[in-house]
Amino acid sequence: xxxxxxxxxxxxxxxxxxxxxxxxxxxxxxxxxxxxxxxxxxxxxxxxxxxxxxxxxxxxxxxxxxxxxxxxxxxxxxxxxxxxxxxxxxxxxxxxxxxxxxxxxxxxxxxxxxxxxxxxxxxxxxxxxxxxxxxxxxxxxxxxxxxxxxxxxxxxxxxxxxxxxxxxxxxxxxxxxxxxxxxxxxxxxxxxxxxxxxxxxxxxxxxxxxxxxxxxxxxxxxxxxxxxxxxxxxxxxxxxxxxxxxxxxx
Amino acid sequence: xxxxxxxxxxxxxxxxxxxxxxxxxxxxxxxxxxxxxxxxxxxxxxxxxxxxxxxxxxxxxxxxxxxxxxxxxxxxxxxxxxxxxxxxxxxxxxxxxxxxxxxxxxxxxxxxxxxxxxxxxxxxxxxxxxxxxxxxxxxxxxxxxxxxxxxxxxxxxxxxxxxxxxxxxxxxxxxxxxxxxxxxxxxxxxxxxxxxxxxxxxxx
Ligand SMILES: [Fe+2]
Numbered sequence: 232x233x234x235x236x237x238x239x240x241x242x243x244x245x246x247x248x249x250x251x252x253x254x255x256x257x258x259x260x261x262x263x264x265x266x267x268x269x270x271x272x273x274x275x276x277x278x279x280x281x282x283x284x285x286x287x288x289x290x291x292x293x294x295x296x297x298x299x300x301x302x303x304x305x306x307x308x309x310x311x312x313x314x315x316x317x318x319x320x321x322x323x324x325x326x327x328x329x330x331x332x333x334x335x336x337x338x339x340x341x342x343x344x345x346x347x348x349x350x351x352x353x354x355x356x357x358x359x360x361x362x363x364x365x366x367x368x369x370x371x372x373x374x375x376x377x378x379x380x381x382x383x384x385x386x387x388x389x390x391x392x393x394x395x396x397x398x399x400x401x402x403x404x405x406x407x408x409x410x411x412x413x414x415x416x417x418x419x420x421x422x423x424x425x426x427x428x429x430x431x432x433x434x435x436x437x438x439x440x441x442x443x444x445x446x447x448x449x450x451x452x453x454x455x456x457x458x459x460x461x462x463x464x465x466x467x468x469x470x471x472x473x474x475x476x477x478x479x480x481x
Numbered sequence: 482x483x484x485x486x487x488x489x490x491x492x493x494x495x496x497x498x499x500x501x502x503x504x505x506x507x508x509x510x511x512x513x514x515x516x517x518x519x520x521x522x523x524x525x526x527x528x529x530x531x532x533x534x535x536x537x538x539x540x541x542x543x544x545x546x547x548x549x550x551x552x553x554x555x556x557x558x559x560x561x562x563x564x565x566x567x568x569x570x571x572x573x574x575x576x577x578x579x580x581x582x583x584x585x586x587x588x589x590x591x592x593x594x595x596x597x598x599x600x601x602x603x604x605x606x607x608x609x610x611x612x613x614x615x616x617x618x619x620x621x622x623x624x625x626x627x628x629x630x631x632x633x634x635x636x637x638x639x640x641x642x643x644x645x646x647x648x649x650x651x652x653x654x655x656x657x658x659x660x661x662x663x664x665x666x667x668x669x670x671x672x673x674x675x676x677x678x679x680x681x682x683x684x685x
Pocket of ligand 1: 396399498
């Protein structure tokens with residue numbers, strides 16, 4: 232965790248405010264699990280202090296060779312995961328459009344049949360002995376990332392009597408400050424389940440949902456190997472310190 | 482036609498779901514051999530400066546049931562009050578302390594647990610010192626946007642009394658929801674998502 236991000240002076244401005252009308256509200260009863268897990272009192276607004284504008288750094292040296300290859304990182308030698316082979320790539324940007332260098336991107340997903348390797352997942356679809364379901368990578372100097380995986384299957388879940396999650400990949404991202412920390416999900420262009428999903432529909436703004444749908448990119452597809460989906464992720468932007476109230480008396 | 486600010490919008494948050502451990506603590510989820518260890522399990526080593534403490538607790542839902550599928554991350558200063566981050570411009574933090582921890586809640590009992598050190602004080606925006614605190618970030622199934630809060634230390638009454646963030650809480654009877662109780666070297670910080678004891682969460 233001690234590697235420095237290359238060629239960037241650290242920024243110390245506070246982050247742009249989150250837009251509460253853009254993110255899903257805590258209480259969204261269409262997604263039943265929120266009912267008992269949503270705080271009911273108003274959150275207290277807190278201008279970013281140094282505790283929020285700082286955050287941990289992860290060095291490329293912590294990554295293993297196969298961390299960004301979910302087709303192989305759990306497979307026996309010489310074998311590979313079953314399912315449609317895809318590449319997911321894109322950029323981690325902030326709201327100013329700047330690439331976020333050195334961002335840790337962690338992903339997890341179900342296998343091609345829609346089954347998670349988790350003791351609480353009882354779906355009858357088979358486990359794939361060669362698929363674990365986790366991967367990670369760190370963005371380059373311009374914020375680019377990419378990983379290889381198989382396209383996950385849709386799966387049923389007990390929110391309603393016949394509810395199915397659209398195909399999706401879970402994403403966890405660290406930017407440069409702990410207040411930029413974000414977890415979200417990537418969906419696939421054209422999946423009709425997206426617009427029926429109660430979890431997707433916790434998001435109040437259609438444009439915000441569109442921002443989570445990855446597009447097939449034939450120009451990045453590797454012929455005879457893997458299709459490519461492009462998924463950009465936007466983290467909170469950061470104020471310039473030039474005009475901001477000083478954090479301390481320096 | 483006006484000009485455009487051309488700012489992008491932050492990607493919308495989505496719940497971490499019930500299988501967050503596969504991605505963020507795979508060894509805990511019995512997915513072995515992909516990563517050598519789960520990230521964030523070791524915050525300290527034998528050379529870390531500061532008082533060794535354990536921080537533990539549970540997260541209760543609105544029915545009073547401990548949540549057993551959550552993921553908790555913490556972020557804190559070192560013993561001298563410096564963050565191990567490139568955005569820390571006041572000095573160099575202890576290289577033997579990461580400042581960042583990640584822990585699942587136990588699948589049976591719901592307890593999370595961190596082995597860490599007591600942080601030093603860091604300044605508020607205007608230079609006044611804040612009381613020692615640990616930033617908490619909580620993700621789980623049923624939580625659409627991860628929750629942010631702070632843990633303060635029950636044995637820091639004087640510092641807590643002058644803390645500018647705690648001072649901002651209008652309803653004073655809610656302040657104790659942010660203060661961990663000390664027993665030996667263990668601080669217990671229980672988090673309540675709803676109800677009379679609902680923890681103060683921050684919009685950061
Ligand atoms: Fe999922």
